[in-house]
Amino acid sequence: MGDRCVFLDRDRTVIEDPGYLTEPDAVKLLPGVGLALKSLRQAGFKLVVVTNQSAIARGLLTEEGLDRVHQEMRRQLGDHGVQLDAIYYCPYHPEGTVELYAHDSQDRKPRPGMLLRAASEHNIDLPRSWMIGDSPRDMEAGQRAGCRTIRVRHAAGTEAAVEQDEDVQADFTVRNLVDAARVILRESGEGAITAAGESAAPVGVVSQPAAKPPPEAKITEEMSDGQVLREILRLLRQMARAPAGTDFSALRLVAAIFQLLAFVALAWGLLNIPAAGTNYPSYVSWHLAMVTAGALQLIALTFFILSRQR
């Protein structure tokens, strides 16, 4: 079994985003990033940054320039005792102006190329890993790689922007990387982290592993309506993903309902087989019942097959 990893988007997740970041001087860690990543590291997670860098394709930055930016980011993280396992970047963009980079790539998020490559090069177990980012493309890349996802949604995000991409569902939505780390540690049964200054307790991971969280919804009174809704959606998605033969499957329940309806339609048809010389309307309704039974049976089979494939 491979290692657990937390994949991190770079801009607005780990560091501030001043637009196209081209100078090491402009690198600034977001608040709490050092604490969050140190806690995850101590809990045994690998840390891999995956970032789209179309500035290179647009001619605003060279790969050497990007390397200097990343060296500065590593240096600042090092001040917090954090070491990244790797940084993967995608310099390509189909509308780039630098010919070498002016094309699409499997690495460009929302495609999962960088995550898949990192998994094979760093022995990472994707289903036990997480993707954290601030944009829907980060969530999609994480989901396509088979990871769980956490969306960092900063206070600056407007409601309009929130509604715009509501169709991209992260497993969790939080306000910053510290909260994201809390979610991961809680879900992994690793304990909790304590934000610096929040209490007198030492900063870092609580050494005693917490009891495994119960499978039911983790809905608390402090949660807003939106958070409650997202938690319910997360549970429904987990139920739909449940392996066949082990847990409740929503798809199999639907299949069973359609199967029952098919039996009812078939039974009605068998009990009402028209005798020779039956009037035309009775003959038509009998035919209709049999066709309905067949259609319901097909739908039931379809849902059953779908539930087996999950």
Ligand SMILES: [Mg+2]
């Ligand atoms: Mg970002």
